Amino acid sequence: MLISPPFLPDTDPVSNDPACTDPMMDVVDRFALGNHGVYPIAMDGRWHCGTHLAPHPSTEAVRAIADGEVVAYRVAAKPVSDGREAPDGSLPLNTNTGFVLLRHKTDTGDGRSITFYSLYMHLLDMRAQEAIHAQPANPPAVGSGSALPRWLLRPTEGVKIGDGKLKVYRKDMLGYRGRRHGHPHLHFEIFLTDADFDAYFGRTQLGRAEPVTPAGADCWGRMYYVIPGEQEFVSTPPGKASASYFPELQTGSLAAGSTLHVEVFFHLGQRYTRSWIEINGQRTLLTPTPVKDPYDDYEYNLFRRATALYPRCPSAGYELLRFGRVLSPELPALTATESQTWVAVTFDAEGNQGYLDISRAEIQKLSDADFPRFTGWQKIEEGRPPFTADGVCDHQALRQIVETVESAMTPEQRLLPADQQAEQLTAYIHGNEAVRDQLKGFVCHAPSEWDKGNNTQRYGRLNEPEGFFGKRKAIDPDGYSKFIGLVERLQFLEQVPGLGGGQKFWFFHPLAFIRHFRRCGWLSVRELTQTLPRRSSPEAGGHIPWQRAYTRWTEGAGSPKSMPPGIGMAMNRMWLKYGFTTPLRQAHFLSQIFKETGALTLTTEGGGERYFRTMYEVITPEEAGDDYDTKLPWLKKMGLLKNRDRAAYSAGRPDDVSDKAIELGNTEEGDGARFRGRGLIHLTGRQKYTDYQKFAGKDFTADANSTLISAQAKFCTDSAGYFWTSKFMNSKNSGAYRGGFNIHRRTDLGSGYKNVLAITKAVNGGANGLSERFEYFQHAYYLMGDKKSSSNPETRQLEPSE
Structure with a gap:
């Protein structure tokens, strides 16, 4: 899955700080407003299943978060009034009604397709948009990172429904953020239908009270260990006292009835952990910052470690060390003794670390693919009839947050308009890190505020004597009618086939959803197809149309000694195993193998x-x-x-x-x-x-x-991953060059020409085909990274219209 936030500010894509492994998301998180638009509840008790974002600078374009198709859209020539009079009695045009709704379908693993929707609401009107960025007189049918498509440059008469033929690509411009009630922001949502939610998340452990090690190989992102009480930690694993892989640590044990949750991730070649202790349902963080493994360059030296510790099958040992379990069923089975996997873990509040064999059956091994409860993911559903079908939130935990804020408000604050009262709720949440983090993990089953059907049923309670507007009748007698009037001017979902009718959807905090799935390095076949440039120099690939690229990734090149079928699926499995988990690593790898294989046509050296x-x-x-x-x-x-x-x-x-x-x-x-x-x-x-x-x-x-x-295909790709991680580079650590095992040492250093040269020398032994390799790299890194526009648009693969 290739996914990115709706704004792509210029920022360094890599940070040396293990607490900041996704700098882009850290920047965009700060675009969330501190005075209104909190997920997933509004001050008046309504579900508010999106978040409000205001980029810096304000002219930062709104962009598609992933490849998809247009479901519905509205392009407004000018803004509308929210119905509230200005001091001079006029009705300011202070609300933008433009929106785009996209449907995305992609993959996160073998047979793990996910379909979800993204909504971009309050897009700027045409008149104001033209003042920011003049558009071409003859705009393209398909947009790009630097130009809006033709269909977004023509004001619509109401809502337009997509026909399945309007495609967008990740990072394509969709417009600019507009306003509501005069407040500049983008309202942004991500949601799934019931059927799509069940199809994907029914196979995860979301909502499961007691997580267990999954049986399949669906595994990505960060790893997690669930360690029950009374486990013993040792300073040195048995028989490993002389091994350099196990620096001496401390001894200790877990108290009976406690559970230790351990998060494990790799960053720039190092292994890091964070630990929480859970006692009587209360979790306490033991590691305020990620703790580096005592063995330096743990990931870079993973091949060396696996070869030394698992001599019967180092490949299986490699997976044990990375995932805590063996994912590849074709590998020889190891005995219980051969499978011992001793890892360093922080186990108490004093920060003591000890070694524990996580191969034991009582220790559960999970990953981000499982959405385990202890990482914060919770399903939120109302359970109190008769109000479960309306638009007012009755979930106890969420209502309690609103009531806490209401009780702290002054009488004067209670008289403020609804959008200004919302500032109190947002300020409370933004000032309370624990509450803020908790809300990001809520997955809410709720109706959409953009469906006009049954507005009276959904919102009528707000106008009852004890409802938000009912309590304000004396000072704001028309508050409810103005609220409904503006809501109806914005609503559209009842017009969208299959999404109207007052149905409920599953909403995620959109930035939390994006951050989480950015850890998944698996690419769908459609995404892989785009990694082969449509046009490049003759020495690279020349002209490779979409269908030819698609076929090479799926069916192979179609001749003896050429690319075998299924190379795309096998590549994804190999990437997962050998740590090709960032766009930078993946792009460097593709630049090399595209040249080595003649753009995925040959895998065998020719000759008589x-x-x-x-x-x-x-x-x-x-x-x-x-x-x-x-x-x-x-x-x-x-x-x-x-x-x-x-x-x-x-x-x-x-x-x-x-x-x-x-x-x-x-x-x-x-x-x-x-x-x-x-x-x-x-x-x-x-x-x-x-x-x-x-x-x-x-x-x-x-x-x-x-x-x-x-x-x-499985050996064709696995042997390349083996080559990459087992490669010993005998060089000084200078500039783009790093010595030691694993070419990742060099890929992590950057994206410049000198970096491609250093990696080419490690792969090829010289600089043969360097120019073509750099061509391939630039194209792949633009496609998979967060750069907003390509240096060569001619390389872009566009799927033909049906």
Whole structure:
């Protein structure tokens, strides 16, 4: 899922602070207003299942949060009045009625499709919008990060319903924030229908009181351990006293009846944890800031650690260390002793850390994919008839917040208009971090305020003697009628097929929803398709139309020794396992494998028997001389000539090939062809195949199995992840270069040309195809990152209209 907030202010995409792993969301969170528009309840007791955002600067464009289709929209030529008179008796035009409603469908895992809606309300009117940003005379049919689409530049007569053909792409401009009651803001919502909610969240643990380790492989984001009481923590795991992987810590134990919740995440190569202790239903945070693992560069050295601690199958150990459990069913099963996974955990209020074996069955292992209760996610449903179908919130926890604010208000404040009284509620919540965080986890089952059907039934209680407007009759006799009048000018949902009729929806705090799913690195096939540029230089991919790109990710390239089918799904699984969890890491990886595979067309090194023998086994002086006579330009391009004339090359080349054969471990006749380069990033030679065989617990050296690395998508991708994380780079830590295991050490450093060069040298050994790799990187990083506009719009993939 590729998702981003509705505003994309300029900010550094990466922070060194482990408490700030998503700087973009941290900035946009501060756009939430402190004086009105709190989620999910209004001061008058109505459900308010959105949040109000005001960007800085005010000219920051509103953008689509994900790829989707237009469900409904309204473009207003000018604002309307909210019905309240100004001191001079006029009716100021202080409310914008423009909106866009989008439907998004994407994936978060294998068979894990999710459909949700995003609503952008109070978009600026045409007249004011033109003053901010002049639009082209001939606007495009499909918008972009720098231009509005044609359909948003024509005032509509009322509400327009999408026909399924109007598509938007993440980061496309939708307009600018407008006003309501004169207050500048965007009202922003995310919701799901009952059917869509049940289809996706019915398979999570949202709403489950006692979470358990899931049986499947749906796992992403941060990991969580649920550790019951009476567990013992040790200073050093048994038999590991001399291991450098386990610096000495403290001993301790959990009290009976307590539960320890541990959050685990990786950031810039380090492992961090946060811990909470729960006693009698009360949770206490033990770690005010994330605690770094005592073993430095934990993630960067994960391959090395897994190889040392899990010799029978390091690949399984790698998953145990990252996820706390093995996700890949094809890996050899480890015994209970072989599966022991000792990790460092903070276990008390003094900050003491000890080691615990989390492989034990009584310790539950979960992830962000599970939406566990103890991370704050709660389902909020009303349960008191007869008012469960109206628009007034009766949920006890939410009503208590409103009543707390009401009791603290002065008599003068109680006389203020509704929108000004709302400032008291918002100020209370913004000043109370615990309440604010709690509300962000509420998933509310409520009717939409934008459905005109049954307004009297939904809002009538507000006008009763004890209702919000009823109590204000003496000072504001027309308050309720003005409220309903403005609401009806804004409402539209009753006109949308399938969404009207007064039905309830499941609402999320929209920024919490986005922040959470940004941790999911899984890309749908449609999103993967867009990673291949539509147009690039001939040396890169040339012209790759949408359907061709889609086919390469799904069906393969369609010829022997080419890309196998299912590469997209396999790529996602590999990314999850080997920590390709950020747009920067994913874009760097794609830039390399697109060049290595000819834009996803080839996974096998080409050549005949003579080529593989004379490159990787043995060559005679006569054969070397013949190559000099017939392939001189190629020898120069490959760097094999080394400034030698024919005589010197013929005499020296046999030793070169002999040295290469020794380096590759090619000891038997035919090894050159047998162990030719295969995979997204080629493994070449008997030794490399053997090393990967030891890691994966799978035979790749038998004649019948040597082709698996290129013929089966799971090995084609997994071998590339293995190559990436097992690569040892022998260099000084300077600039874009970092030495040690794992190419992630270099990918995390940046997105410049020098960074692509440093990674190319780690993958390719030189700078072959550097220009094309940088082309690929720029396109992929724009697509997956938060940059607002592309440096080359011609690379953009647009799905053909049906």
